[in-house]
Amino acid sequence: MSTPIIAIDGPAGSGKSTVARALAHALGWSFLDTGAMYRAVTCEALARGLDVHDHEALAQLAAHIRINTLPRVSVDGRDVEDDLRSDAVNAAVSVVAANPKVRETMVGRQREFAALQEHGTVVEGRDITTVVFPNATLKVFLTASLEERARRRDDESEHSVARRDEADYSRSASPLRQADDALVLDTTGRTIDDVVGEIIQCLKNTDS
Numbered sequence: 001m002s003t004p005i006i007a008i009d010g011p012a013g014s015g016k017s018t019v020a021r022a023l024a025h026a027l028g029w030s031f032l033d034t035g036a037m038y039r040a041v042t043c044e045a046l047a048r049g050l051d052v053h054d055h056e057a058l059a060q061l062a063a064h065i066r067i068n069t070l071p072r073v074s075v076d077g078r079d080v081e082d083d084l085r086s087d088a089v090n091a092a093v094s095v096v097a098a099n100p101k102v103r104e105t106m107v108g109r110q111r112e113f114a115a116l117q118e119h120g121t122v123v124e125g126r127d128i129t130t131v132v133f134p135n136a137t138l139k140v141f142l143t144a145s146l147e148e149r150a151r152r153r154d155d156e157s158e159h160s161v162a163r164r165d166e167a168d169y170s171r172s173a174s175p176l177r178q179a180d181d182a183l184v185l186d187t188t189g190r191t192i193d194d195v196v197g198e199i200i201q202c203l204k205n206t207d208s
């Protein structure tokens, strides 16, 4: 029998990373940050001097490197955690994440990861509830007001967050979408514990 999966999606600044991490901790399950996987591919491409717009080169790279996300993010055993959020990676990662072949490889690995976990997996990312795990035990879509999301990204303006939303919702490869049967939670003004508690309650209701 397969182990349970909670899939968490939502726009930038909705709190998905923080909530997913805290939820995994509270349940004693594994946590998978899929954005970190796209960031790791990007990091490695930049380290090798590849052009991130070269779709075929990026597809080959993604297929041949080994990415671990726990306990820290590494590529072929080299720790890249501290480079994941550099300006260079921030600027290039959306190009890499839009590459359909890179996505195909990453999605396969995400499914493999979840299948290997003993207790369960909390996984977060842009296409997790719609594409990667449409049959997850529980699907959660987090939102928050634009004002709060901009504040959480501390140096990002509302205008810039709104622009990113537009790009995320309208891109052709796996656009951000809310699954029809997802639990939609607005995290504006709520604490992490409060949101985690509501998701755990909902999981219990799903079980019974």
Ligand code: DC
Pocket: 034, 035, 036, 038, 039, 093, 094, 097, 098, 124, 125, 126, 127, 128
């Ligand atoms: O969540 P993040 O900022 O670390 O994600 C990094 C990039 O990867 C961002 O451009 C969104 C993209 N991404 C994706 O396309 N699919 C995922 N499952 C996770 C992240």
